[in-house]
Amino acid sequence: MYEQKKQKELYETSKTLLKKKDIPNKGAAAKEVADLHEVIVYHEWRYYVLNEPVVSDFEYDSLYKRLEAIEQAYPEMITPNSPTQRVSNDLTADFPTVAHLIPMLSLDNSYNAEDLKDFDERIHNLAMIPQEEEVDYVVEPKFDGGSIALVYENDKLVRGATRGNGVEGDDITNNMRALRSIPLTAKFSDYGIHKVELRGEALIRLDRFDNINKKREVEEKSVFANPRNAATGALRMKNPKETAARGLEAFIYQLGYATDKDGNDVLNKFPTHHEGIEMLAALGFKVPTIERKLCKNIEEVSQFCLDWQEKRDGYDYEIDGMVVKVNQLAIQEKCGYTSHHPRWAIAFKFKAKQATTKLLDVEFQVGKIGQITPVAKLEPVALAGVTVSSVSLHNEDFITSKDLHYNDTVLVERAGDVIPYIVKALSELRDGSEKAITYPKNCPSCNTILTQQEGEAAWRCENYTCEAQSLRRLIHHVSKHAMNIDGFGEKYIVRFNELGWLNSLADIYRLDYDKISELEGFGQRSADNLKAAIDTAKQNGIARLLYGFSIPHIGRSVSKTFAAEIEDIRDLKDWTEEQIVNLHDIGPKVAKELLVFFNKQENLDLLDELDSLGVNMKRLDSEMKQEAITDGVFSGKTILFTGKLQLMSRTDAQAKAKGAGAKAVSAVSGNLDILVVGEKAGSKLKKAQALGTVEILSEAEFLERLG
Numbered sequence: 001m002y003e004q005k006k007q008k009e010l011y012e013t014s015k016t017l018l019k020k021k022d023i024p025n026k027g028a029a030a031k032e033v034a035d036l037h038e039v040i041v042y043h044e045w046r047y048y049v050l051n052e053p054v055v056s057d058f059e060y061d062s063l064y065k066r067l068e069a070i071e072q073a074y075p076e077m078i079t080p081n082s083p084t085q086r087v088s089n090d091l092t093a094d095f096p097t098v099a100h101l102i103p104m105l106s107l108d109n110s111y112n113a114e115d116l117k118d119f120d121e122r123i124h125n126l127a128m129i130p131q132e133e134e135v136d137y138v139v140e141p142k143f144d145g146g147s148i149a150l151v152y153e154n155d156k157l158v159r160g161a162t163r164g165n166g167v168e169g170d171d172i173t174n175n176m177r178a179l180r181s182i183p184l185t186a187k188f189s190d191y192g193i194h195k196v197e198l199r200g201e202a203l204i205r206l207d208r209f210d211n212i213n214k215k216r217e218v219e220e221k222s223v224f225a226n227p228r229n230a231a232t233g234a235l236r237m238k239n240p241k242e243t244a245a246r247g248l249e250a251f252i253y254q255l256g257y258a259t260d261k262d263g264n265d266v267l268n269k270f271p272t273h274h275e276g277i278e279m280l281a282a283l284g285f286k287v288p289t290i291e292r293k294l295c296k297n298i299e300e301v302s303q304f305c306l307d308w309q310e311k312r313d314g315y316d317y318e319i320d321g322m323v324v325k326v327n328q329l330a331i332q333e334k335c336g337y338t339s340h341h342p343r344w345a346i347a348f349k350f351k352a353k354q355a356t357t358k359l360l361d362v363e364f365q366v367g368k369i370g371q372i373t374p375v376a377k378l379e380p381v382a383l384a385g386v387t388v389s390s391v392s393l394h395n396e397d398f399i400t401s402k403d404l405h406y407n408d409t410v411l412v413e414r415a416g417d418v419i420p421y422i423v424k425a426l427s428e429l430r431d432g433s434e435k436a437i438t439y440p441k442n443c444p445s446c447n448t449i450l451t452q453q454e455g456e457a458a459w460r461c462e463n464y465t466c467e468a469q470s471l472r473r474l475i476h477h478v479s480k481h482a483m484n485i486d487g488f489g490e491k492y493i494v495r496f497n498e499l500g501w502l503n504s505l506a507d508i509y510r511l512d513y514d515k516i517s518e519l520e521g522f523g524q525r526s527a528d529n530l531k532a533a534i535d536t537a538k539q540n541g542i543a544r545l546l547y548g549f550s551i552p553h554i555g556r557s558v559s560k561t562f563a564a565e566i567e568d569i570r571d572l573k574d575w576t577e578e579q580i581v582n583l584h585d586i587g588p589k590v591a592k593e594l595l596v597f598f599n600k601q602e603n604l605d606l607l608d609e610l611d612s613l614g615v616n617m618k619r620l621d622s623e624m625k626q627e628a629i630t631d632g633v634f635s636g637k638t639i640l641f642t643g644k645l646q647l648m649s650r651t652d653a654q655a656k657a658k659g660a661g662a663k664a665v666s667a668v669s670g671n672l673d674i675l676v677v678g679e680k681a682g683s684k685l686k687k688a689q690a691l692g693t694v695e696i697l698s699e700a701e702f703l704e705r706l707g
């Protein structure tokens with residue numbers, strides 16, 4: 001329907017429109033309204049027809065609201081085909097269309113407690129209720145599946161339809177009959193109802209969805225991007241058996257229309273929405289239960305919505321928000337409808353976990369042991385409450401496997417407290433201006449040719465005197481888990497380095513505090529504080545010092561193991577490879593790197609220099625040998641890895657965890673303390689989230705903890 005080039009253009013236009021704030025003058029408004037029409041129709045097509053949106057719901061809503069605002073300022077610009085004048089469309093040519101008994105409208109959106117307060121105020125005004133009187137609301141989950149309408153007549157299911165364009169939908173009666181959660185007969189007659197239209201959502205439970213995709217992978221079929229795709233696809237299967245096989249479930253959440261034998265409206269038999277839903281539950285329909293709450297005022301509504309925003313990741317179904325409905329039908333009636341949505345209901349949208357943005361550039365950062373980490377620079381984008389402008393791309397394999405290009409439009413995700421990451425590039429939005437990301441052959445800092453060690457994904461600059469590396473080593477040396485020099489942050493290191501005061505590690509211990517006190521932004525007090533922190537650090541144990549040298553593979557727990565074996569840190573220069581690998585949990589990689597370091601005269605000189613500057617070289621009593629690793633970061637904890645790990649092999653990960661005192665287990669249970677999740681983590685993650693007692697870490701966070 002849209003060519004690639006056109007799609008790219010519409011995406012760009014959308015992003016430009018999203019930046020606009022003020023209402024334009026009349027001339028500019030006409031042009032903008034035309035643009036908004038075009039992009040909104042495009043995004044609706046991507047969302048409803050392809051099930052693959054390229055902007056977040058929030059961005060789509062912002063475009064929609066912008067159009068509404070301009071139309072409000074210039075009512076003469078409202079045309080019948082404006083997206084604001086109709087609800088969205090998911091009709092297909094494959095099924096006959098049928099008219100709904102009453103239109104299925106969209107919902108207005110809210111994003112925070114403030115919006116909900118405004119909504120409550122509007123309700124009071126529309127229904128002419130004094131603001132100090134409380135209005136009660138029912139809050140239900142906003143399921144992310146396919147909307148359906150069911151008609152029962154004479155207690156029998158006679159019709160099922162998709163939402164379609166809101167006025168008419170696809171007739172999918174046979175598919176609806178195949179769903180076990182939809183009763184074929186229901187005793188509406190007991191309530192004096194002859195004909196009724198119900199609203200609901202057909203969706204697939206997340207664990208079923210995982211199984212469907214796993215099965216499709218085995219069968220070499222394309223996998224579904226999300227449960228909603230799988231659900232809306234299932235609604236329109238040619239064969240009802242296939243619909244049933246996909247495990248669709250239907251939640252019913254609204255009584256839309258009800259008449260008696262004479263055609264009289266009998267909806268008012270249920271004075272409240274809550275009672276209507278209770279009747280449906282009594283008749284055997286699947287209705288929201290624990291996720292539904294009758295709230296006595298808007299504050300209670302806000303709290304319930306915010307609680308669910310936190311809980312949603314552990315929930316069995318995909319939900320993207322909550323729906324708030326006025327409970328009293330009499331008040332609903334007074335509020336009425338716009339052509340687009342009922343005025344008595346509003347959706348509370350959760351913070352978007354995903355957003356699309358542009359990959360502008362890639363910065364190749366040099367780490368403390370020379371490892372090169374590509375970091376993507378993004379066009380800043382709001383994601384789950386923060387602005388994201390750069391994300392790690394980890395290594396070359398990551399870039400290759402995701403087929404990332406400069407200028408690509410990328411889908412970024414940030415779920416819960418997990419560090420934001422790139423899910424994929426939207427290749428359908430490419431217009432030829434994208435360029436492959438070339439990995440540098442030389443160090444971006446010192447130009448040394450990069451090397452890759454066997455079995456490692458990262459490229460490294462092996463020049464120990466590389467400026468970028470030296471700087472990272474200085475920053476590492478003073479950091480919390482190394483020498484722990486309080487208040488000596490990266491900013492100061494960089495500044496002192498630029499001033500020529502800090503070149504080697506030894507320089508840290510011979511800073512001129514008089515000169516520092518005269519620096520802009522400093523003063524006597526901060527210079528004194530820094531001196532005190534550095535003097536304290538001089539008394540540190542030798543494990544911290546060893547770790548503070550940034551020797552490859554010598555992490556915190558390995559440093560502690562060595563510290564327990566020696567009296568003076570310089571004793572290590574006499575150790576042989578055999579002695580080293582005989583130590584518990586120490587492998588040949590560590591041995592090699594340790595020997596390299598302690599065989600270099602310049603490093604031995606550095607140690608003597610540090611000694612003369614007053615840095616402690618002797619083992620502390622507290623560093624004496626202990627049987628088990630009881631002071632590792634994960635000591636006494638059980639740990640489990642799930643999903644495909646991107647940054648390390650599973651064996652490697654387990655060894656690291658063990659080295660830090662953790663005990664590996666194989667299943668999620670009440671005994672599990674930590675779950676580390678890689679890509680495509682499935683049921684184990686869900687189960688752990690549901691338990692609520694398991695600490696969930698991304699790979700990057702796991703490594704960060706290890707230091």
Ligand SMILES: [Zn+2]
Pocket residue numbers: 366443444445446447448461462463466467468469
């Ligand atoms: Zn370098």
